[in-house]
Amino acid sequence: MFERLAELAIRRSRPVLLLAALAVALMGVVGAGAFDKLKGGGFDDPASPSTRAAHVIADKFGGEANLVLLVRSSAGRVDTPAARRDGEDLVAELKKDERLGNIVSFWETNSPDLRSGDGREAMVLAHVKGDATEQRKSALAILDTYSGSYEDTLTVRAGGGAAVGAELSNQVVDDLILAEAIAIPLTLVLLLVVFGSVVAALLPLVIALIAITGSFAQLFLLGSVTDVADTATNLITALGLGLGIDYALLMVNRFREQIAAGASVDDAVRRTVHTAGRTVAFSAATVAAALAALMVFPQYFLRSFGFAGVGVVAIAALSTLFVMPALLKVLGHRVNGGRMPWAKARRSEARASVWGRLARTVMRRPLLTAVPALAVLLLAASPLLDITFGTTDERVLPKDAESRQVSQIVREEFGGSEESALFIALDTSVPRAPLASYAGRLAALKGVERVETSAGTYSGGRPATTGPADSALGRPDAQRINVVSSLTPKSEAAEGLVKQVRAVTPPPGTNPLVGGNDAVLVDAKQSIADRLPSAVGLVVLSTFLLLFLFTGSIVHPLRALVLNLISLGATLGVMTWIFQDGHLSSPLGFTAQPMELSMTVLMFCIGFGLSMDYEVFVTSRIKELHDQGVDNETSVVDGLGHTGRIVSAAAFLLAVSFFAFGTAELSFIQMFGLGSGLAILIDALAVRGVLVPAAMRLLGNSAWYAPRFLRSFHARYGLSEGGPEPTAAPGAASAGRADTKEPTAV
Known part of the structure; x- marks a missing residue:
């Protein structure tokens, strides 16, 4: 496959670029209508009791x-x-x-x-x-x-x-515009610093443009046939920009490396597609597999991120594999055009790089270097021991938002509010006596202020002296019961009340459906908890299979999974410390509250996928050297020496696009941006820089172990390195070309 991609780029480069330009124009026209197709909300399980209760209230009583x-x-x-x-x-x-x-x-x-x-x-x-x-x-x-x-x-x-x-939807758009206004110019400046060349720095933006434009067109099409949340646009811009840079950076760096080693342009394109292109394909597959797990959840908020995420990853990868080689063929040596004054000559010797020296140090003292890093990460993960979860409410808005201020006044100045009460929908007629008895049992529950029914108002288990029967709560074919409490909304006690209300024996022949904000929270937790094992299993199984096909080893996938879980635990722990415990709430301007449930799941899947992105980047070069017969230690040192610069630069650039969302006014968008950016940096620096070489040193040659039958399977079905050799291998070039003038800061 990669041979054909390389030859297509070499022989038909200009037609490929022309078709790409036409496709971008078409996708831009289609994607312009995406926002009209997107929806707000999407945090509820449509099959949950609370959602079904809301439907009954809407059908029988005109809505809550x-x-x-x-x-x-x-x-x-x-x-x-x-x-x-x-x-x-x-x-x-x-x-x-x-x-x-x-x-x-x-x-x-x-x-x-x-x-x-x-x-x-x-x-x-x-x-x-x-x-x-x-x-x-x-x-x-x-x-x-x-x-x-x-x-x-x-x-x-x-x-x-x-x-x-309404205010959330408006603020999402404002936050997105601000994040893009910060991320795009800053990213361009950083690309100039990283590449040291104007032409090379612009290439990743081409891939990012294609990925973002194509993904908005995809959202338009998906929004025409299913529900898609408007917040999915945040992921598209961040991932499209970040992955476009990641993949293009890998391809451009490998191409320039081959050119510097003396290869012809055609041979450099071939070798780039066979090596970096293969890495991009596997990397995209692992990221997409992690994001695809979001589709198992019934909430369309999460499913939308799955749709958007898989789409932007696939489009970024395809444009990198088809368009980037054609661009490199057309540009040739001009890829280094527009050299910046600070660009330095490349030092090709991998062991001489900072990452090469770090890897060599870690492999000499694996326990001495890995144990402190692990201790720090486990300490960062410790706040997870006290994590609690909630759902989106008015507290994610800025303090000066009108709807937030109104909600606060209602809680503080009014005795329980019907707007925040539990409601019970009975989709059948109920005689007065059983209804009154049921209402009395509900009113006797701890924390209940009153229960309003068509049979009267009840308090403390008895009919109230005030509050007459409300005939509007009764219909010939349905009954509505309002359960007003004095409990703090979405507190542990309020959740407990939902469970107590559902446990009360209902009138004979009825099936009560309990709704309201607290019931929605209880159902959301249950819904996600029920499907979380399937989502995690899908991520683990698909990642293990892809990494096995990539490496031919069963140890590498296990090592990658363990290290990724450690780094993600540290990230989620830090986010819990910040957003739940309230540290940094003043400088960031948010209100501490339980971790937003859906956003936490989203951060886990994104962090896991991007961690595997860099896992593939690093492992690809190590395996390439190992397959050439290089010993384990040298493979790791030289592999990290070659890829460490790329991984750190790519991670920093991708983190910038996520950190830009830290400027958002919505606290759950802040958490999404800061958490995703932190996960990327922790993985790229602590895991790839320290824990991976330490694990490889401790594992030794067993890192490449697989049972005989799996080795046979991999030999037949695995995607192994192949294709033409470069005119001059980079390692050989390093001895005689240490002074090669290639404008790069990577």
């Missing part, structure tokens, strides 16, 4: 309250005649809005639960109609229409799930 309008009177209490008159006018206007339903207000019900303790604020609850995307668009329009001053006597502010979702 997902919009809170907090109305404050400028003249004093909200129950004065003037405030009441203006409040009733506002409610009448809201009821005319076709985007809203199930509107409940203090001025209609006179419920003290819809009035603040000081009497200056009142709540209007409503349901914004439509799916998550329609709710987001409607909420934005509603906020523009009603937020602010009303009749000069009232001030209206919006909160609730729909308002939070």
Whole structure:
């Protein structure tokens, strides 16, 4: 395969580039409509009890309250005649809005639960109609229409799930624009530093452009047939830019190495495709396998990242294998054009490099160097012992976000809120007596303030003296029960209440479905926990198989899996220390809270895939030397000497594209960017620089072990090194060409 790719690039380079340009233009046109196809939300399991409960409430009762309008009177209490008159006018206007339903207000019900303790604020609850995307668009329009001053006597502010979702979607776009504005110029400068040549520095951006453009076109097509989360665009830009640089850096460096060694342009292209191209193919396969595991989860937030991730990896790899060789053929020696003043002559001797010297030092004292590194990583992972998980809510928004401020006021100033209550959907008629008995049992649970039903309101296990029966909670074919608690939302106690409510014996012949924000959290944890073994198994099995096919050894895959888990544990531990425990919350401007569940799973898969990316980079060169008969120690030292510069430069550049998201206003986007960037640096520096050579020294020749039947299998089906030899091997060139003037800082 690689022979044909090389010959295609050599013989048909210009037609290949012309077709690539046309493809980019077409993908750009298609991808421009991607944002119209993407959706907000996607954090819930569609088959979970809480989601099914929400569907019953939507079908039978017009939907749950997902919009809170907090109305404050400028003249004093909200129950004065003037405030009441203006409040009733506002409610009448809201009821005319076709985007809203199930509107409940203090001025209609006179419920003290819809009035603040000081009497200056009142709540209007409503349901914004439509799916998550329609709710987001409607909420934005509603906020523009009603937020602010009303009749000069009232001030209206919006909160609730729909308002939070709308502000989240807007902030995601703003954060993405800011991250790109930082990452792209900084990356270009760093590429100039790394390559020392203007022409060579621009080549990775070509691959990144193709990968990002193609992936947005892919999202447009996927969004036309299934649900795709709008946050997937963050992964596309970061991975597209990063992997485009990674793969192009590997190819360009190998090509320049061959040119410096005296090979002709055609031979340099052939050898580059056979070696670096093979590495790119296997690297992309391992990254894609890790990201494909996200598709086993039912939440379309995670599945979207799986779709986007696999797509951007595949497009980056294909463009590197097809377009980059053609570019190198056309450019030839001009790849070094535009030499920068700081570019130095390459020193070809691998052992003389910093990475070569580090590898040699580690292999001489493997335990002395590896044990401290392991101790630091395990210490960094220790916060995982106390990790807790949550779901996205208003606290991920900046503190000045209106919907966040409203949610905080509702929690502090109002006695339990219906908007944050649990609700129980009974998809059948229930006689009054069994319904009342069930409500009494629910009201007796610890932490429950009141239970509202069509049979009456209950508190402390008995009918309440206030709060009459609400006929709107009953239908001939359904019943709704509101369970309002005094517990902190999404706390351990609130989760426990969900389980207690579900354990209460229901009326005969009914199957209660419990919904609400706390129920969604419980179901999300259960849903991910149920599928996590399958996802991890898929990642481990596919990675093991790919690395075996790549190396012919069963020890290398096991060693890679263990070291990757250690580095990922350290990364997630640091993120827990920062975002859950609250360290660095002031400089980063976020509110400490439990680790966002879906984002943690996403970080694990991305970190694992990118760790395998660099595993393949390093192991490829070590195996190449080992297959030539070089002893184990020399293979590792020279392999790291040749690839260490590439891995460290690629890792730094890829980390920059992720770290740019650390400037985001949304805390879970900050965690995604900082966590992914840190995982890359830990793996490239600590694991590849120290732990890999130490493990290779301790394992010795057994690192290449495989049972006889697997060796036979690999000989037949494995993708082994082959193809034409270079005109002059790099190792030979190093003796007589140490002064080769190749403008590079890599």
